[in-house]
Amino acid sequence: MRTPIIAGNWKMFKTIAEAKQFAQEVKAGSAKAGVQKVVCAPFTALPALTEALQGSDLAVGAQNMHFEEQGAFTGEISPSMLKEIGVQYVIIGHSERRQYFNETDETVNKKVLAALKHGLVPIICVGESLEQREAGETSRVVRTQTEAALAGLEAGQVADVIIAYEPIWAIGTGKSSSAQEANETISVIRQVVAEAYGQEDAANVRIQYGGSVKPENIGSYMSQSDIDGALVGGASLDAASYLQLVNGSLQE
Numbered sequence: 001m002r003t004p005i006i007a008g009n010w011k012m013f014k015t016i017a018e019a020k021q022f023a024q025e026v027k028a029g030s031a032k033a034g035v036q037k038v039v040c041a042p043f044t045a046l047p048a049l050t051e052a053l054q055g056s057d058l059a060v061g062a063q064n065m066h067f068e069e070q071g072a073f074t075g076e077i078s079p080s081m082l083k084e085i086g087v088q089y090v091i092i093g094h095s096e097r098r099q100y101f102n103e104t105d106e107t108v109n110k111k112v113l114a115a116l117k118h119g120l121v122p123i124i125c126v127g128e129s130l131e132q133r134e135a136g137e138t139s140r141v142v143r144t145q146t147e148a149a150l151a152g153l154e155a156g157q158v159a160d161v162i163i164a165y166e167p168i169w170a171i172g173t174g175k176s177s178s179a180q181e182a183n184e185t186i187s188v189i190r191q192v193v194a195e196a197y198g199q200e201d202a203a204n205v206r207i208q209y210g211g212s213v214k215p216e217n218i219g220s221y222m223s224q225s226d227i228d229g230a231l232v233g234g235a236s237l238d239a240a241s242y243l244q245l246v247n248g249s250l251q252e
């Protein structure tokens, strides 16, 4: 039985004050147990957010990190710097980082290995562009990205990562993939894990869908056999909406 996981990705939104306000509202609201809850905030808001959420079951994630421990890498943040302030998750290889910041399959893999080494849970993003989808390349693209991201992991370690399937054309566009199509592609990703690491890891690894997920459509994704949660951008910015996503992710 895989525990559902709802992760918010705030992207470049929210000041420290706004992040604290969100934390207060979520803590005052009612969220069902049985769902793992994460919000991935900008670096500047992380210390205040981890402090504000202490004692709650909402974990904090970063949206990126460097794979090296330290060094002359101006503007970067290391895994141990994130650990030091209580961060537990880190998004790796989001399509916006692949598209605008030269993230490659190789750096994604280095970051995944570094995150695991430091006890951070990587949320690894994979997904095809509209062009690739229209050319019938979705399965090939997610297969390549998944194999590359997980290269060098030991059997058993794969169960510690989260994979997020995010078709690029569905991100922030209001055009979500149908739940059934998302499930089919996520089954391909699970199959890739099975081929590389065996059935047990494949059965345990949690795979989210991301791309225009809202409180209104979360239920349709969660009713699918292989979808274990969602990585949510826009709809995670509002505390009430985030709580609806969490509560809507549990199947009755």
Ligand SMILES: O=C[C@H](O)COP(=O)(O)O
Binding pocket: 009, 094, 166, 170, 171, 172, 173, 174, 210, 211, 212, 213, 231, 232, 233, 234, 235
């Ligand atoms: O990481 C989250 C995704 O990019 C989805 O963003 P969205 O929910 O705003 O479409």
